Structure formats: structure tokens, C-alpha cells
Amino acid sequence: QLQLVESGGGVVQPGGSLTISCAVSGYSVKYYSIGWFRQVPGKEREAIACISLRDGEIYYADSVQGRFTISKDELYHTVYLRMDSLNVADTATYYCAGRMTVVPAQTCQNGADYWGAGTLVTVSP
Numbered sequence: 243q244l245q246l247v248e249s250g251g252g253v254v255q256p257g258g259s260l261t262i263s264c265a266v267s268g269y270s271v272k273y274y275s276i277g278w279f280r281q282v283p284g285k286e287r288e289a290i291a292c293i294s295l296r297d298g299e300i301y302y303a304d305s306v307q308g309r310f311t312i313s314k315d316e317l318y319h320t321v322y323l324r325m326d327s328l329n330v331a332d333t334a335t336y337y338c339a340g341r342m343t344v345v346p347a348q349t350c351q352n353g354a355d356y357w358g359a360g361t362l363v364t365v366s367p
Contacts, residue, residue: 244268244340244356246276251336251361259326262361264338266319272296274342275349276321278312280334280363287337292346293321301346328365335360 250262266276277292291312292301300312311324321338339354 244271244274246338246340246356246358248336248338248358248361251363253364253366254328255367256329256365258328258365259324260328260363261322261324262336262363264321264323264358266295266321266338266340268356270342271319273344274340275344275346276314276338276340277346277349277354278310278321278323278336278338279354280332280336281360282334288334289350290336291323292350294344294346295319295321296344299344299346301350303350325363328363330365333363333365335362337361 245267247265254260272295275294278290281287289303293312309327314321337360338358340356341349341354
């Protein structure tokens with residue numbers, strides 16, 4: 243089993259930056275790939291980026307290439323999502339999620355087995 247807890251959401255102005263965090267705990271965490279997803283009410287959940295906790299391999303969705311950066315802290319099993327050049331369309335609840343695979347693309351493309359509760363990011367003037 244995997245436990246995931248997001249933090250760091252809040253209100254940011256358009257053009258600004260924000261980093262959100264996901265604390266990962268559980269058994270055999272190094273065999274998981276962790277992903278960031280987001281969802282706006284009434285719309286489908288969207289994958290953003292995923293990272294392998296074993297070797298740091300990264301997969302990015304095309305929609306956020308160049309603006310969002312996923313990374314991980316080796317010691318504390320924390321996964322970060324740095325978001326730059328934010329715009330109103332980035333307003334959403336952001337979730338971290340995990341799938342037992344060392345291929346991050348599988349988490350982003352096929353979904354995850356374990357989910358956090360989400361953190362709300364609001365981009366507003």
C-alpha cells in the first residue's frame with residue numbers, strides 16, 4: 243500500500259510560480275512511479291507528469307511541456323511539481339498518485355492505484 247499527502251496549494255497571480263509537494267510513504271516505494279494529475283469540476287482528470295522513484299525517469303504530458311517540472315527528493319520520498327508561467331486555465335485541484343511500475347509513462351497514461359486527497363491551486367489576478 244502507498245500513502246500520498248499533497249501540500250503547497252494556494253492562490254497565485256497569473257504569470258507566477260508555485261511548487262506543490264507530495265509526501266510518499268509505504269512499502270517498497272522505490273518500485274512505484276508517482277504522477278501529478280489535475281482536475282477541474284466538470285472536466286476529465288488530466289495527467290501532468292510522472293516520475294519513477296527508482297531511477298528518476300520522467301514523463302511529461304504534452305500540454306505542460308516546458309512550464310511544469312517534476313522532481314523528487316531521494317531521502318524523504320517527496321515528489322515536487324514546480325509550476326511556472328501559471329495562467330487562469332491552470333486553476334484546478336492537483337492530485338499526486340502512485341502505480342507500482344518503474345515506467346513513469348505507465349502511471350501517466352494508464353492511471354494510478356493510490357491517490358492523495360488533492361490540493362487546490364487557484365490562479366487569479
